Amino acid sequence: xxxxxxxxxxxxxQPAYARFSRRLRAVFIDWIIFVVVVVGVLFIAVAIESDKxxxxxxxxxxxxxLLYEPLLVWRTGSSVGxxxxxxxxxxxxxxxxxxxxxxxxxxxxxxxxxWWSFITMxxxxxxxxxxxxxxxxxxxxxxxxxxxxxxxxFERTELSDSSMPSRxxxxxxxxxxxxxxxxxxxxxxxxxxxxxxxxxxCVLQYRCSSSEDILFTLISLIWIAFGGLVxxxxxxxxxxxxxxxxxx
Numbered sequence: 335x336x337x338x339x340x341x342x343x344x345x346x347x348q349p350a351y352a353r354f355s356r357r358l359r360a361v362f363i364d365w366i367i368f369v370v371v372v373v374g375v376l377f378i379a380v381a382i383e384s385d386k387x388x389x390x391x392x393x394x395x396x397x398x399x400l401l402y403e404p405l406l407v408w409r410t411g412s413s414v415g416x417x418x419x420x421x422x423x424x425x426x427x428x429x430x431x432x433x434x435x436x437x438x439x440x441x442x443x444x445x446x447x448x449w450w451s452f453i454t455m456x457x458x459x460x461x462x463x464x465x466x467x468x469x470x471x472x473x474x475x476x477x478x479x480x481x482x483x484x485x486x487x488f489e490r491t492e493l494s495d496s497s498m499p500s501r502x503x504x505x506x507x508x509x510x511x512x513x514x515x516x517x518x519x520x521x522x523x524x525x526x527x528x529x530x531x532x533x534x535x536c537v538l539q540y541r542c543s544s545s546e547d548i549l550f551t552l553i554s555l556i557w558i559a560f561g562g563l564v565x566x567x568x569x570x571x572x573x574x575x576x577x578x579x580x581x582x
Contacts, residue, residue, distance in 0.1 A: 349485035350475040351461040352421050354452060357473060360415035367414060368399060404437035411414045413475065419484070422476040426460075436469040443468055453562055457569040497579040498571045507576035508568040512561055519557050 358422035375395045379388040403413045411422035411431045423440070425432045432440070440569065443465035444451050453465040460472050475481045491497070499507075525530040542550065564573065571578035 363415035407437040
């Protein structure tokens, strides 16, 4: 066996952590299942024409949808979306399936934070979303033999490299950038107000025109995108004031 083959074989023993694109596909599949179930229930409720039956059916469906992912992840390691994308949720401590309480906590955090929960995937060693970190779990490839190289990544080692700034310094610089961006947003908003781009009624009484709503939305999206970029790149040591040292 060649050296390259030996190295490849060794790599397969490492945990293969799911990339965001793979996890996004799993979420999309589960979302389709939810939509199909809800539409089916609505169709049945309309067909039965019974308020009592419809209310009872609605409660049952709500409970099923709430417990759908926690129960499957607890018992099998995967929701349907996870399974169809060759993924499984792994408890970092036991290396098996997470407990029901952990599976439920993962769902609650993910539901509350939405896509923000996934931003930490770009800043953690094991590509963990925030709901993974809080429950000491990871999402890994279920069957490496069925996976392509773009489906997974191995543990990041560069984040703890000696050339990286300390965690405290990276955190300080990131917070400084976020504070500066907030100040710039406030200055920009004041500029729009003084220039007549945003009316006083919109700012004080929340009576905004469609163009003002679009402007607010655009500024908010730019600020959120910039904040996410700063957090990710800052933690990786790729922004001014917080760059990894050049070695050699």
